[in-house]
Amino acid sequence: MTSPSTAAPDTRPLGTTEAAAPSAARRGTEFEGTVTVVTRQTVAEGVVSLELAPNSGEAEPLPPWQPGAHIDVVLPTGVTRQYSLCGPVDPAGNTARWRIAVLREPDGRGGSQWIHDHVEEGDELRVRGPRNNFLLRPATKYLFIGGGIGITPLLPMIAEAEAAGADWSLLYGGRTRASMAFLPELESYGDRVSVRPQDQYGLLDLTGFLGDPDPSALVYCCGPAGLIDAVEAYCATWPAGSLNVERFAAAAGQQPVGGEAEQPIEVELRASGMTLTVPPGLPVLKAVEQAGIPVLSSCEEGICGSCETAVLEGEVDHRDSLLTEDERAANDTMLICVSRARGGRLVLDL
Template sequence: MPRIRTVVLVAGVALLTRRAMRRRIDASPLWPLPALAEPVSGQPRSRALRLRVARHESVADGVVQLRLTGERLPAWQPGAHLDLVLPSGLVRQYSLCGDPEDSSSYTVATRLIPAEQGGRGGSREVHEELREGVEVEVRGPRNRFPLADAPSYVFVAGGIGITPILPMLRAVEAAGADWRLLYGGRSRASMPFLEEVEKLGGPAGERVTVVAQDEDGLPDPAAFLADSAPGTAVHVCGPEPLMDAVAAALPADCTLHLERFAPRAVTDGDTAFEVELRRSGRTVAVPADSTVLAAVRAELPDTAYSCAQGFCGTCQQRVLEGEIDHRDELLTDAERDGSMLICVSRARGERIVLDM
């Protein structure tokens, strides 16, 4: 069986086995992939910087690139991301896609997600308000999607998912490593950094396969992965169905490295359970189709929360008893041993006890 290593966008390293889903890529609202979103500002987990937008430019249909400048900026490696605190207080997380050797600027790119496609205003604020000269608060960088040490590489990117992979391509090309890329999107015009990616692939294009859905249909990860050599590290960033398709087709003796842009929230297979609030002397029921946060706030309305998506950490609570199904994108393994984010995580059994 292939070894699957899933790298999620949180602080620390988590290993888990992914279950291949049966959703089609073209049914996903995340194609092309939006930037990972955190609706409002939560508890800072790294020092904040004030950077200036030095450049705001379009790099594809619906995609803008920001160059943020400062002095002696913290170093980063391919796969890292930043938290941008927008003028409204919303927080959005974007992968760094510039040059790690440049200590005077960070570069990120974001796709505009309209409200009818699930956008909640953050990407529009980036597109319309973060113009040149504007100052923005930045936290990070943090990296939960590092480039693996491997004899050869396969990269699979969907839509805006090319952003964390682009610095990886530059790094492996500079190192003379063996690599290939499968890059898919709605259309060539919607695919950011396409020209640079194709140049990196060489004049014959033997290392880069571009699949524009309006011209070529959907990408075929299974065919692309079929002849991967043992030991190949497969890095994937894209909509969930694309990542699932890669996981299902992963050849033996290859490792899989995924960056998830959304937590697992309430699903059809979830069941109801009880939560005892030990200090309050109350017990609340959590229905199968709701969250611990909602149930707790019905009893304790002042319970702090912020993003409600498992990214910011505001709703973290101490767990006194019970096993937790952790679905957040923030806590380290050590933090998960004894606490949970009640906005997304659930009980594995019929009852848990919180220190509330």
């Protein structure tokens, strides 16, 4: 998952008055515990919606969140998957329930299939978060583009933009109408929403929807890699910070760990008093775990942000699909699942 694809001048959630650093917003409230599935609904072909609530007897509500946030679902199989929170945000900050939607992915690593096949109402799930890689920033106009299950992080953004009286519109695509989740909820907004299933309309008409560069507008896009790539190409001439995207897979061209030119690196774990030699082809994350240092991790592809770690010394060779160009230039944080050292040595706050 990724934050703004170009340098963004303001990372405040809609309605706030003080800017928050993107990395701090990503870390969010590190809740970890079990929740109960209180409702399960089929909301499209291959998509189930789960409402999650605190377990019976829990005194504390679930942590608050902002549009764009996601949680980790830690499955009994050992697989961890990220799902966007797609229910409404309570203005008072109360969080009685979280809602997520899960697309069955036959070619995935098994997490979504396990949820579809095994999770029922009344079951418990272990979760972590929420974290936010995809903050909704203040604007007078929003252009939302969703593809397939990529509609999920946009749902609470749309609700918040509507509540704030902002000018907004949504272009929503999918393979077929039957495969597109939450249509009744979205179509209740009227002509602000354009539903364009591919079997009826073909590829999304980005030119007709986005038009010319608009300095007053922010574009938010989430969906398949091909859609995001097309939107990024279209918005290349828009003002810096106009486009904000969230990816479910690493960007094309992201440099992998390993390769003929890669060298061993030295990584000092300052807080643990250890120094590791990380050989070519081994992610820093794995080396740290093998040394017995616990680190949160999930996607291991440089998109979710769960393994983000503070850098105390050294130059980072950033290989993720999450950090903004400004964050990379600051050189004070890295995603240790994919990134390495540019100068051969790093000192991390671990």
